[in-house]
Amino acid sequence: MGRLLVLLVALGLTVGGCRRSSEEAGTGGRTRIVFKFQPLWGDPKPFRELLAQYERANPDVELVTEALPNSSDLAHQFFLTSLQGGATDFDVLVADVVWVPEFARAGWVADLSEDFPPERLRQEFLPGPVDAVVMNGRTYAVPWYVDVGVLYYRTDLVPRAPRTYEELRRFTRDAMAKTPGIQGYVWQGRQYEGLTCNVYEAIWGHGGQSLGADGRVLLETEPAREALAYLHGLIADGLSPQTVTGFGEEESRRVFQEGRAVFMRNWPYAWSEAQAEGSPIRGKVGIAPLPTKDGQPGWGTLGGWQLAVNAHVSPARRKAAARLIAHLTSPEANRVLALHYARNPPRMALYDDPELRAEEPFIAGLKEALVRARPRPVTPYYLLIADVLQSEFSAAVAGLRTPEVALTRAQKQVDHLTGEQPPEEE
Template identity: 35%
Template sequence: MFTRVCKTVLSVMAAVLWGTASVQAATVTISCGAVGAERQLCEQGTQAWAEKTGNQVKVVSTPNSSTERLSLYQQLLAAQSGDVDVFQIDVIWPGMLADNFIDLSKYSNGAEKEHFQSLVRNDTVDGRLVAMPWFTDAGVLYYRKDLLEKYDQPVPETWAQLTDVAKTVQAGERKAGNDKMWGFVWQGRAYEGLTCDALEWLASYNAGTIVDRDGKVTVDNPQAVKALEMAHSWIDTISPVSVLNYTEEEARGVFQSGNAVFMRNWPYAWSLAQSADSPVKGKVGVVALPKGGEDGRHAGTLGGWQLAVSKYSAHPEVAADLVMYLTSYKEQKRRAIEGSYNPTRPELYKDEEVLAKVPFFGDLFETFKNGVPRPSSATGDKYGRVSNAFYNAVHSVLSGESSAEDALGSLDHQLNRLGRRGW
């Protein structure tokens, strides 16, 4: 009798516990990018969390273009849609989208103290931690080690030197039979990626950052003219005309197929260039982007992505738990090793396993730590319009539609009018 009672009690308890677990389990949706290995790594990380917690995750892809992705997010959030619980957001978006996200400090247990504090400050709006740093970025220069050695050429220190080396190697390879070889590929489409590239050109020439920290428009100056004239000189000489429609993946496709000497891109491209089926595996080096001149500086635009939880989510606590897992030391280490995504935790730049897999993380630590910020803080929710005006002006110079002087003069007038009543 006692045994039967015990079995009955245990059965009831098991049913209650199972029922409780069923009630507590939730399904959350996360938006992930699909550039390079992003989608695969996101699915692996979210699945590991799901197995650990008993919850379920749906991963949805968003446009590769950050400009298009922002537009999609703004539509979803304006409709107060709960379709997406966790948003992957660009480093320049916290100020624009903050009102739509919960305060993650209530769920973080102080984990934000373990990340780059500059990023944490960036993700804190009006005292609220609206996002957690996931991976950081800065533009870097990829180069073909074997080709520079073959033609006895140096790793370039300045843009002028890069132009000369690119011409030399490109000519040599074409003479040898590769008529598809180009000297330099980068992001030239009129979108946020061109803002990043062009900001690097300006900063490398000490030409400012479009709008300074005090909100003053600084883009129309002689050094900025030099920077854009230099970039225009690449079109149809060391860069194909089609570069004017390249995003990150088009540039990577050309470089990784073995048809470019140099490439400007983000660190994610490293692991793909070193993959087993990559034609350039073992032939690639990575260094800081060139200076504008002897008096210039190495400048990589600060990039990177954060994770934020929608305040319209039906499961904010569960979604926040997913964010904390994905931004943890263990998960960021996995992503660094498998996908060369830059951690936002300084300690991982000393991790021997990470450095063995991505050696330039150590050499370029200062580049990643001190990337050139886009003027999103100074211009607030008008940043999107500032960037749009900037990359369209730059694109007009690159395509030959406008001179650098005319484009920058017009842009200066447009930005001053935009900021007349304050940013």
């Protein structure tokens, strides 16, 4: 999603004379803090001004900003290596939604509960992002901007967005029968994290949960079996192309945007591409929550980025870092990121903001889907189990294993990696 105009920064962003980081005190006796983040896309001026506002309000702080690679995997590896080694050369860091439990359990990110009480976060922010940053009643990060899986549909080919899986199948069959050569439903079926997002959305849509009451990752369940059978069935019945098992976000988007598919599951970024001048489907696309088994609005997978504080830095730097996070996650900062960088706000009230609704009606219209967004299993072991989930989910979707066999294998491996034990039978 977003306005892909220019790269905000190639290797870093300088604000108010900021220099590259060191562990020395700031000039003039000021406290120096370093903000590590992934570059935004768009005109850099609004974000520079946002950072400059912080410096003007905190004359005792010297702010240094350093950009990370856009690759999530590379950024995670950087933080993993640095924080594990006790690095103190940065203070505020961005964290993917699945990193926070891992970093919190390891003691690498500071407890921010005093500055950002969980109760206040739950009052002001969307529920899914808060669930991803609050663990055991303590706050370890603050949502910066969010994302969610949604359903795209061709308004010229189907009567409305399907509410149930059966409607999705029926609408797809009817549209394919009336439009020879068109494909049905495209989604992310390649063996990678995008597939895991699609599978969890189907699990939730069949009434399942990610975690048990004891925190155990739940895989060997009836909703999970139904979810994998549903996804494999789409391919087996020809409603999704066989090639979907090699699709990521961009492969799905290209097929849909070229007018070659009826439905698509993707992230909100694809909307601006679909509506771009010259797009074959411009003005012919709708967006809706994902369908479910019983017709409730679906639960899309939560995506997005959070801001956290390096637990290794001094108390003075922690305080300055917390003030920076408060500034960058404020309603005004949410508005700036939405209006200038098309980043979805995590604050609930912004979706009723008159300026946002007038200038970015698409973002404002995502409120229902974002309210229902759910994180993947919130566990400090998520990065350890991700490969297992991807491998077994892929095998089931492709028909190499039955859902039952794949989920039994996945549950056994995940229990071993997390140290969990299956519940004893009564």
